[in-house]
Amino acid sequence: MSKKLIVILFIIISCDSENLNNFENKEVEIKINIIGNGSVEYDKSLLYYIGDDITLIANPEDGNYFSYWGGEIYSNLNAITFNLSSSSLEIDANFNTISPEIVLFDQTKTDKDNLFIIENGGNIAYQIDKGGSVLNSWEFDLKLGNDLELLEDGSVIGIFKPSETFFSFGGYGGIIRKYDPQKNLIWEYELNNENYLLHHDFQILPNGNLIILAWERITAEEARNNGIPRSTDIYAEYLIEVNMSTNEIVWDWRSWDHRIQNVDPNAPYYGDIFEHKNKIDFNYNDFEDGDIMHANGIAYNFNTNHIYISVNFYDEIWVIDHGISSEETSSEKGDLLYRFGNLSPYKGGDTKIFDRNHHPNFIRNHLGSIGNLMVFVNGNSKLKSSIMELKIPDKFIDESNNFIPPEIVWHYENEELFFGKISGAVRLPNGNTLVCEGDYGYWEVTNEKDVVWKYHSEGKTFWRGYNVPFLN
Numbered sequence: 001m002s003k004k005l006i007v008i009l010f011i012i013i014s015c016d017s018e019n020l021n022n023f024e025n026k027e028v029e030i031k032i033n034i035i036g037n038g039s040v041e042y043d044k045s046l047l048y049y050i051g052d053d054i055t056l057i058a059n060p061e062d063g064n065y066f067s068y069w070g071g072e073i074y075s076n077l078n079a080i081t082f083n084l085s086s087s088s089l090e091i092d093a094n095f096n097t098i099s100p101e102i103v104l105f106d107q108t109k110t111d112k113d114n115l116f117i118i119e120n121g122g123n124i125a126y127q128i129d130k131g132g133s134v135l136n137s138w139e140f141d142l143k144l145g146n147d148l149e150l151l152e153d154g155s156v157i158g159i160f161k162p163s164e165t166f167f168s169f170g171g172y173g174g175i176i177r178k179y180d181p182q183k184n185l186i187w188e189y190e191l192n193n194e195n196y197l198l199h200h201d202f203q204i205l206p207n208g209n210l211i212i213l214a215w216e217r218i219t220a221e222e223a224r225n226n227g228i229p230r231s232t233d234i235y236a237e238y239l240i241e242v243n244m245s246t247n248e249i250v251w252d253w254r255s256w257d258h259r260i261q262n263v264d265p266n267a268p269y270y271g272d273i274f275e276h277k278n279k280i281d282f283n284y285n286d287f288e289d290g291d292i293m294h295a296n297g298i299a300y301n302f303n304t305n306h307i308y309i310s311v312n313f314y315d316e317i318w319v320i321d322h323g324i325s326s327e328e329t330s331s332e333k334g335d336l337l338y339r340f341g342n343l344s345p346y347k348g349g350d351t352k353i354f355d356r357n358h359h360p361n362f363i364r365n366h367l368g369s370i371g372n373l374m375v376f377v378n379g380n381s382k383l384k385s386s387i388m389e390l391k392i393p394d395k396f397i398d399e400s401n402n403f404i405p406p407e408i409v410w411h412y413e414n415e416e417l418f419f420g421k422i423s424g425a426v427r428l429p430n431g432n433t434l435v436c437e438g439d440y441g442y443w444e445v446t447n448e449k450d451v452v453w454k455y456h457s458e459g460k461t462f463w464r465g466y467n468v469p470f471l472n
Helices: 017-023 220-225
Strands: 003-010 028-035 038-041 053-060 064-071 079-083 088-097 102-105 114-119 124-128 134-139 144-150 156-160 175-179 185-190 196-204 210-218 234-243 248-254 295-301 306-311 316-321 338-340 357-362 373-377 386-391 407-413 424-427 433-437 441-445 451-456 462-468
Touching (some): 053 064, 053 088, 114 144, 124 144, 144 462, 156 196, 175 196, 210 295, 234 306, 306 357, 316 357, 357 424, 373 433, 424 462, 433 462, 441 462
Parallel strands (some): 144 196, 295 357
Antiparallel strands (some): 003 028, 038 053, 053 079, 064 088, 114 124, 114 462, 124 134, 144 156, 156 175, 175 185, 234 248, 295 306, 357 373, 386 407, 424 433, 441 451
């Protein structure tokens, strides 16, 4: 990597004693270190004084990109304006070669945030900038059980696969771990036995506790006794809240507590499915392996204290109330507050907007869409994936006791975008959308639906991707 030095020397000329006192007749010296292949543009015709603003523009050469300003000023914006507040300032302008994994890069339109990449089922994760340079990486002694998150302090927390499980399906985990910024293991919790297994996803709550997805085994005999004709066990969705200080489960919610069936009038919870649309029909799917729901993601609404669960095999999202006690979650108060994506699981009709779904997440970093929900729709039936931005209604049920559907406020699909598993999407601060196509890599799409960035790594699959703000 080449390094050049540009010295801009500004002589302060003062014509009166007041200016002499203010600036003490010092020279303003700005040193710009060019690291890599590029140049820095500035207005050479101006005479600058302490207290003035100066604008610097970084221009990469072909095949290169501007990474960041370093030294005494930190930014990853190509153009920066700052105040000359001292008599000397040294700045690094860092340029890097565009990585071969970057197959499309419109540097004028991409969001400047870095990317945290999670390889699906692997034991590594890494942080890159938009040019593909690896800024940090993690290697674990266990394989990932899907989700992994990079926290603001540089620590990471995620779900991992134990060496042995009593049962498993795609996306299984069993152990959740946290590593400090120095990559030391500092916390661990395991739920992995013949009846329960952690899987897929978790959310950090405002109180520091974790909400984690788990499977709960329901024996075939118990299922049959409850009007669910089965020859094999079934695995129901189960949510737990774990206190990270004590490793105790302090709250839980069982989907099994909210069942309804219309098969056996002599069995419990018999009734009209549509009239009990807040309950769950366990006969909706009869997959032989027993993984009849396959929830794969959760999102937490900080404003309402509601938990949103992506239920892949129902083509739905379920909403439950986290503001009630564990004792109340087993009662009707724990029934579904709201559900959307597919009317057929509660006999409400054939209309559906989901076709396998992943990664529900609330937009929190773009002013134009804060509070909306993003969902990746895999699109298995038509072999085309899409991303939906949904506005959730303030009122869930209308006067006729029907669920009010969310409004689709933004939708994106592309003939080249499809993967029937994993995947996801998040809104970026500049309004673009970062899309993870599980068997390809990552796309960045503008609000106008222009593709401005692509990352592809041959032979790999990816769980999700998260943007990482550029930090000083």
